Amino acid sequence: MLTEHAPLAAIFAQGLIDAGWDIGYDLAIIRRTGEATGDRWGAAARELRAQAVDVILAGDHEAARAARATADVTPIVAVDVEHDPILSGFARTLARPGGNLTGLFCDFGDAMSQLMRALREALPTLRPLVALTDGETTQVQLHALREAAVAVGFDVDTLAWVTGQADGLVDRVAASRAGLLVLSSPGLAADAARLAKRAARRKVPSAGAFIRYAQAGGLLARGPSLPDAFRRAAAMVDRVLRGARAADIPIERPPRFELVLNAKAAATLEVMLPANLVSNADYVLR
Numbered sequence: 569m570l571t572e573h574a575p576l577a578a579i580f581a582q583g584l585i586d587a588g589w590d591i592g593y594d595l596a597i598i599r600r601t602g603e604a605t606g607d608r609w610g611a612a613a614r615e616l617r618a619q620a621v622d623v624i625l626a627g628d629h630e631a632a633r634a635a636r637a638t639a640d641v642t643p644i645v646a647v648d649v650e651h652d653p654i655l656s657g658f659a660r661t662l663a664r665p666g667g668n669l670t671g672l673f674c675d676f677g678d679a680m681s682q683l684m685r686a687l688r689e690a691l692p693t694l695r696p697l698v699a700l701t702d703g704e705t706t707q708v709q710l711h712a713l714r715e716a717a718v719a720v721g722f723d724v725d726t727l728a729w730v731t732g733q734a735d736g737l738v739d740r741v742a743a744s745r746a747g748l749l750v751l752s753s754p755g756l757a758a759d760a761a762r763l764a765k766r767a768a769r770r771k772v773p774s775a776g777a778f779i780r781y782a783q784a785g786g787l788l789a790r791g792p793s794l795p796d797a798f799r800r801a802a803a804m805v806d807r808v809l810r811g812a813r814a815a816d817i818p819i820e821r822p823p824r825f826e827l828v829l830n831a832k833a834a835a836t837l838e839v840m841l842p843a844n845l846v847s848n849a850d851y852v853l854r
Contacts, residue, residue, distance in 0.1 A: 569599040570609055570616070570635060571627030576798045580625060583802025595622075595809070602631070609634035617642065623808045625801060626671070628754065629705070632658065636669055643814040645804045646671030649778075649792045650752050652708045653819050662819045670804060670817040672797050676712035679777070679825065681719070683790040686827055687747070687775050688720040689845045690788055690834075694773065696746035697722040700737065700763070702729050702753035709751045709777060722747075734759050738766040738774075748774035750781055752791065760784040768836050782828035782853060787837060792822035799823075826850040 571577055577599050581591060589595055598621065600612035609626075613634040616624055623643045626632035632646035636658065646658070646669060653673045659665035687697075697717060701710055710726065717724045725746070727737055741748045748767055750756050756763075757778055764785035767774035774786045782789035800823050807817055828851045834841050846852055 569597060569625045569627065570602070570612055570631035571599065571625070572601050573627065573794075574599075576627065576794055579795050580798045580802045580805075583799045584806060587803065587806040589806070589809070607634070610638070613638040623805055625805060627798075629656070630754070632669065632671070636667075639668070641668060643808045644669040644671070645801050645808065645814070646673075647794070647797050647801050648672070649674045649794070649797065649822060650705055650709070652676070655708060659819055664816060665819055666815050668814050670814045670819055672800060672804075672820050672822050674792060675821050676709050677715070679790070679792075680709065680712040680716040682825065682827075683749075683775065683777060684713070684716040684720050684722065686788060686790055686845060687749070688722070689842055690775075690829075690839065691747060691773055694747050695721065695723055696744060697724050697749055698741045698744065698746045699724055699726050699749045699751055700729050700756060701726050701751055702755050705753035705755075706751040713749070713751070724749075729753075729756055729759070731755065731759075734762040735766050738763060738770055738772060741767075742770040742772050746772075748772050750774065750776040750778075750786070752777040757781075760786075764833075768833055771837060773837050773839060779826055779828050782830045782833075782851075785833055786830060787833045787839065788827070788829050790825060790827045793824040793826050796824040797822045828853065 602608035609631045617639045624635045626635045626646040629648045653659040658669045761784040776789040778791040827849045829849045830853045
């Protein structure tokens with residue numbers, strides 16, 4: 569396993585147990601975390617290849633890319649909710665990936681449409697919207713966002729995220745009297761609390777394309793449930809361990825998306841969340 573997240577690793581392991589594997593007897597799980605370098609996952613991926621593991625679970629895009637570059641034969645199951653598998657070069661088609669990598673990847677068209685509809689319902693009069701982007705990581709998301717935003721009447725501009733400049737970026741959004749949408753990437757997720765708190769302080773309505781953003785203080789967020797995705801990844805690894813080829817296992821979408829509303833943030837912003845939106849939310853944080 570290549571993942572930083574011990575709780576998600578535990579969910580994955582339980583998924584294998586539920587599939588009938590006795591961990592420690594039938595198989596061993598080796599988990600490695602990344603390094604704080606440009607090649608964050610390279611050393612860990614090379615170590616797993618040297619140990620001749622039977623399958624690699626890659627918990628994000630960077631881990632999947634490092635595993636693919638290092639292990640060109642070892643089957644890889646990736647959980648990558650930020651990139652398109654075909655544009656990334658991971659797969660030929662969704663139905664038959666054709667290489668040694670399969671896994672779970674987002675359908676950004678549907679994900680952004682649902683997020684934009686929720687944001688429009690929460691903020692019916694807002695028109696300008698600034699999307700905070702993170703270079704190549706968010707390009708596919710941004711393309712899907714622009715199409716979804718037009719359908720519900722948002723005018724979308726963009727700002728590039730820079731490490732350590734969260735306050736200044738939010739201040740620029742506040743000056744333009746726009747709403748803020750934080751797209752999904754490891755860097756933006758790491759800065760979620762800073763961005764959400766600054767947005768609340770400046771009375772900027774803000775939303776995120778990953779669940780943690782609402783949990784950090786944003787008005788709302790809609791994104792894939794990572795626990796459910798890792799649970800499903802365990803089922804895909806189970807298939808590989810029982811003899812299936814990664815090339816023949818169709819790429820799947822995350823099994824569940826969640827809408828999270830933050831009632832405290834709504835009160836700070838003096839936003840009345842519609843009853844219908846509240847009733848359709850998976851979680852309302854109070």
